Amino acid sequence: MRTGVWLVGARGSVATTSIxxxxxxxxxxxxxxxxxxxxxxxxGPALPAFADLVFGxxxxxxxxxxxxxxxxxxxxxxxxxxxxxxxDELSAVEQELRPxxxxxxxxxxxxxxxxxxxxxxxxxxxxxxxxxxxxATEPAPQPHPGHADPAALRAALAGPDEVLPASSLYGYAxxxxxxxxxxxTPSTGLRLPALTALAEEARLPYxxxxxxxxxxxxxxVLAPMFAMRNLxxxxxxxxxxxxxxxxxxxxxxxxxxxxxxxxQRVLGETLxxxxxxxxxxxxxxxxxDFKTAWDLITFAGFLGTGMRMEFTWHGCDSALAAPLVLxxxxxxxxxxxxxQVGPLTELGFFFKDPLGTPTHSLGEQWARLTEFARLLHGxxxxxxxxAG
Numbered sequence: 001m002r003t004g005v006w007l008v009g010a011r012g013s014v015a016t017t018s019i020x021x022x023x024x025x026x027x028x029x030x031x032x033x034x035x036x037x038x039x040x041x042x043x044g045p046a047l048p049a050f051a052d053l054v055f056g057x058x059x060x061x062x063x064x065x066x067x068x069x070x071x072x073x074x075x076x077x078x079x080x081x082x083x084x085x086x087x088d089e090l091s092a093v094e095q096e097l098r099p100x101x102x103x104x105x106x107x108x109x110x111x112x113x114x115x116x117x118x119x120x121x122x123x124x125x126x127x128x129x130x131x132x133x134x135x136a137t138e139p140a141p142q143p144h145p146g147h148a149d150p151a152a153l154r155a156a157l158a159g160p161d162e163v164l165p166a167s168s169l170y171g172y173a174x175x176x177x178x179x180x181x182x183x184x185t186p187s188t189g190l191r192l193p194a195l196t197a198l199a200e201e202a203r204l205p206y207x208x209x210x211x212x213x214x215x216x217x218x219x220x221v222l223a224p225m226f227a228m229r230n231l232x233x234x235x236x237x238x239x240x241x242x243x244x245x246x247x248x249x250x251x252x253x254x255x256x257x258x259x260x261x262x263x264q265r266v267l268g269e270t271l272x273x274x275x276x277x278x279x280x281x282x283x284x285x286x287x288x289d290f291k292t293a294w295d296l297i298t299f300a301g302f303l304g305t306g307m308r309m310e311f312t313w314h315g316c317d318s319a320l321a322a323p324l325v326l327x328x329x330x331x332x333x334x335x336x337x338x339x340q341v342g343p344l345t346e347l348g349f350f351f352k353d354p355l356g357t358p359t360h361s362l363g364e365q366w367a368r369l370t371e372f373a374r375l376l377h378g379x380x381x382x383x384x385x386x387a388g
Contacts, residue, residue, distance in 0.1 A: 003048040003333040004126040006117060006179070007325075008170045009135030010057025010097050013077065013244055013289050014184070016068045017322035018055075018134070019093055020078050023086045025050040025326075030082065034323030036349075037330050041370040044377035046334040053329065056096035056120045058113070058170070059135075065094045075288045077318050096120060106169055107157040113173035121177075128336050130329045131174035131181045133167050133208075134321075138187040141165045146194065150201065153194035164192075171195055175202045180336045182328050183208030184321070186353060196342075205340040207332055210352040213320035214313050215240060215279075215293035216266055217362070222297070222309075223270040224361040231299045234306075236267055237277035238295040242317065243287035265353055266360040290316050324350050334376045346372035 005022070007015040024030035032038040037047055066083070069090060073080040083090075101112035121129050146156025146163040153172070156163045164172060167187035174181040175190075175198050183189030183206075190196055190206050199206055212220065215238055226233050268274040277296075293313045300306055328350060335344055348354030349365035359365060 001048040001128075001333060001337060002052050002054065002124065002126045003329065004054050004056060004120055004124065004129035005326075005329045006120065006129050006131045006174075007055065007057035008131065008133040008167075009059055010055075011059040011061040011063055011065060011068050012134060012136075013068075013072060013318040014134045014321045014325065015057060015059075016065060016072060017078060017318040018325040019065065019090070020069055020072075020082055020086065021322050022050060022053050022055060022326055023089045023093070024082050026053070027086060027089070029085055032323070034320070035327055036323075036369075037327045037373075042331075042373040044373065046338065046373075046376040046378070047330040048333050050326070053326070054096075054120075054124045054126060055093045056098070056116075058098050058100050058116070060100045062099070065097065066090050072289065072318065077289050077316055100166075105158055105160065106163055107154075110157065110169055110173040110176065113170060114177045117174065117177040117179055128333055129177070129179045130332045130336070131170065131179045132325055132329060133170060133181070133183045133185055133187065133189060134325060135166065135185060135187075137185050138165045138167055141168070141188055147192045149194050150198045153198070164188075168192060168195060171206070172198070175199055175204055178202065178204065180204050180332045181206045182332055184211045184325060184328070186210035191355075200342060203339075203341050205332060205335045205342060205344050206355075207328060207344040207347045208351060208353075208355055211321050211324055211350060212352045213317060213324065214291060214315050215295065216352045218293075218295075218311060218313055219266050220270070220360050220362040220365075222311075223267055224363065226297075226299060227271055231301055233267075233271055233275045234298045234300060235276040236295065236297050238279045238293055240279065240281045240291060240293045241284045241287060242281070242291035243283065243285050244289045244317070270360045289318050290314065331373070331376075338376055344372075 009015055036042055066087060069083045072078050073083045098116045101109040103109040103112060117129055144163050146153045165188050167183060167189045171181045171190045172195060181190060186209055189208050190199060295311050297309045343355040345356040346368045349369040
């Protein structure tokens with residue numbers, strides 16, 4: 001199943017690492033560590049092979065992909081030997097990267113994206129294209145009457161207003177082009193009534209939001225432990241220090257607030273209450289593509305005995321995120337091939353702020369994901385229409 005992976009933010013660290021990783025896997029130069037779709041519980045004939053993935057994308061930046069890969073190798077994110085070995089393949093992907101569209105109206109820009117997606121699919125004779133947003137976090141958008149339904153949206157986009165944030169405009173264009181859409185960021189994406197209705201009209205699946213790669217991943221394991229042991233979490237405070245482009249973006253207060261809101265949901269929805277404390281995100285340029293999170297948890301046990309727990313997570317965001325991007329491309333392509341429509345809630349395992357999922361517990365999310373994969377691979381009735 002030849003599958004296009006169209007990355008919004010294609011020259012960023014996560015996208016570049018995903019492309020390098022996908023090409024290295026295709027060439028047999030690297031193993032699939034971090035790719036959960038290669039575990040026995042998920043692997044199967046419904047998923048496109050790594051060799052079947054074809055990369056393209058949009059970006060505002062113009063730095064050549066090879067240069068971005070070299071910079072990531074210099075900073076220790078990816079091995080230099082891989083960059084050297086796949087330089088020709090990276091140059092081929094470079095030919096499939098397009099500048100962010102321009103146009104007098106958002107309708108014009110969406111039409112340009114549709115042309116890019118359609119041309120990509122036709123050039124490479126792809127069975128389908130999955131559009132994945134890995135661009136910078138956006139502030140929450142201002143409400144607009146065009147968000148209400150598809151008809152109102154189409155009319156508004158033809159006018160002078162900036163009706164949709166970029167993540168949603170790309171999502172809109174993906175739907176028009178017949179492409180499933182995955183939002184790996186905490187941005188708005190398809191979370192507007194007009195766009196969810198349009199996805200149902202187009203009979204397309206979609207997934208998101210905000211890839212779970214670090215501190216929140218640990219929270220989704222620890223919070224259920226406290227809940228299941230009936231321990232009273234009194235406070236849970238975290239500090240996240242990160243560099244790179246994501247850190248620079250999150251230095252903006254509005255983008256920072258959107259990210260923090262996404263990270264905090266797991267506690268309230270898992271524990272059933274919100275303990276004292278919060279999450280703080282700070283940009284530390286010196287850290288580059290790496291990040292450190294420190295959390296302090298205070299809790300009470302039997303007879304009110306006070307206790308505490310601390311953990312520190314130091315990781316490379318791009319190396320943690322990239323295999324998940326490849327996983328999501330494969331799973332979403334398989335869901336599209338199986339006729340799935342609407343939000344792919346079973347993919348909540350991958351996200352901090354998942355669509356429609358009833359749980360933030362990583363264990364419960366894993367059980368739902370493995371059952372979903374079993375059905376995709378022919379293990380029973382897959383209940384194709386999520387929207388219905």
